[in-house]
Amino acid sequence: MVDLKEITQTLLELDEPKMLQLINKALESGTPADEILNDGLIAGMDIVGQKMENGDMFIPEVLMAAQAMSKGVEVIKHLLADDASSSKGTVVIGTVQGDLHDIGKNLVAMMMESAGLTVHNVGVDVSPDKFIELIKETNANILCLSALLTTTMPMMKQTIDALSESGLRAQVKVMVGGAPVTQEFANVIGADAFAPDAGSAAKRAKELVH
């Protein structure tokens, strides 16, 4: 049995090979993938965030931790799959303009895909105009906006406003999320839904198009 704190620790030590070894060992011993994700990897990124805030970890190290986290997710992602019986909607998902954080957004995209939605993951630093162009191109009926910075949260409202101005608002449900985003904020900016994590985001998206 692998103690998930060891996975957290190897992530913090930026020891990616050891971290991947421990993830594989944990899977072999029957640890559920969602526990590895939440109690090993995401727990590690939370500590990375605290260290970054305190000046104990710098951007290059944070980036290395982020890359290691993504590699870890690659190993477990096929086991995080939900019911993928049929396509229940088309999603455009991206991180809003000015924001480069993509790990959480990619997890949300992955969970939505495995829940049977057609997902267009359009990257980071996406402007309102670009989102609209992509919605038109893909005929999406759900727009998912991610933001990790308090300074980029207002860009969510600007994107929703631009969607209304484009005449597409009535046919597209908007979901928002990311660490600083709350249900209250979602209500204030006129989003249709908020989800606190990747699993609930996939469930909410399916409900939105039912």
Ligand code: B1M
């Ligand atoms: Co940045 N960063 N960062 N960073 N970074 C935070 C967010 C911060 C909280 C760290 C801290 O100071 N404690 C802080 C924000 C403070 C604030 O605004 N209140 C911060 C800062 C300040 C910055 C910079 C300004 C630092 C600087 O340059 N001085 C800079 C900004 C760059 C920019 O975006 N313009 C910056 C840069 C970076 C890196 C590039 C180095 C790197 C990102 C690499 C990458 O993403 N490829 C990075 C990282 C890694 C972090 C932390 C440490 C980890 C984020 C992460 O990946 N978490 C982060 C601290 C933290 O969050 N604890 C921090 C793991 C991920 C699985 O969780 O993204 O929350 P999360 O996603 C969750 C949920 O939020 C939710 O589901 C996900 C999975 O369950 N979710 C959604 C996310 N999107 C959703 C959408 C939905 C629904 C749910 O519906 C649509």
